[in-house]
Amino acid sequence: MNAYSELHQPDFICLTETWLNADKEKARQLDGYNNFFCHRKNRIGGGVGILARESLNVTHLTSHTTKTFSALWLLLHDNKYPIIIGCIYHPPNADNNTTLDYISDTLLNLLQKRPSSQVITCGDFNRLPLSDLSEQAGLRNLVDFNTREGSMLL
Numbered sequence: 001m002n003a004y005s006e007l008h009q010p011d012f013i014c015l016t017e018t019w020l021n022a023d024k025e026k027a028r029q030l031d032g033y034n035n036f037f038c039h040r041k042n043r044i045g046g047g048v049g050i051l052a053r054e055s056l057n058v059t060h061l062t063s064h065t066t067k068t069f070s071a072l073w074l075l076l077h078d079n080k081y082p083i084i085i086g087c088i089y090h091p092p093n094a095d096n097n098t099t100l101d102y103i104s105d106t107l108l109n110l111l112q113k114r115p116s117s118q119v120i121t122c123g124d125f126n127r128l129p130l131s132d133l134s135e136q137a138g139l140r141n142l143v144d145f146n147t148r149e150g151s152m153l154l
Helices: 002-008 022-028 096-113 131-137
Strands: 012-016 033-038 048-053 058-065 070-076 083-089 118-124 146-148
Touching: 012 083, 012 118, 033 058, 033 070, 048 070, 048 083, 058 096, 070 096, 083 096, 096 118, 096 131
Parallel strands: 083 118
Antiparallel strands: 012 048, 033 048, 058 070, 070 083
């Protein structure tokens, strides 16, 4: 990850299936980035994180973890359009309806408080049917090619 961040210098690095806890989180610190993590409690595996370039004005909005999924939401403060950034991990065997309801309710709540915000979501959705949610929330997919074994990033 250090080599990637030094070469490409991204503003954000979104991580899924971090397998971290609060003690191991410090090992993922990158120079020039602030860490935001949502660990699964009382379970190994899963978890999400977002590393944000220190020069950006970013705040933690909310995070949520259950036995079935993890999600982390940040706000990038921008003079013109604030940007809500969500990173979500939905395991392959997780209940789709629970995760979809959570994403929908959270987006609605966050956008009601910040109606001029743009939204970026990323993560590992593992067969989560996102077409209805994407249509309702006005989201569009930026990746238009298969990224792994016939599956596409959403």
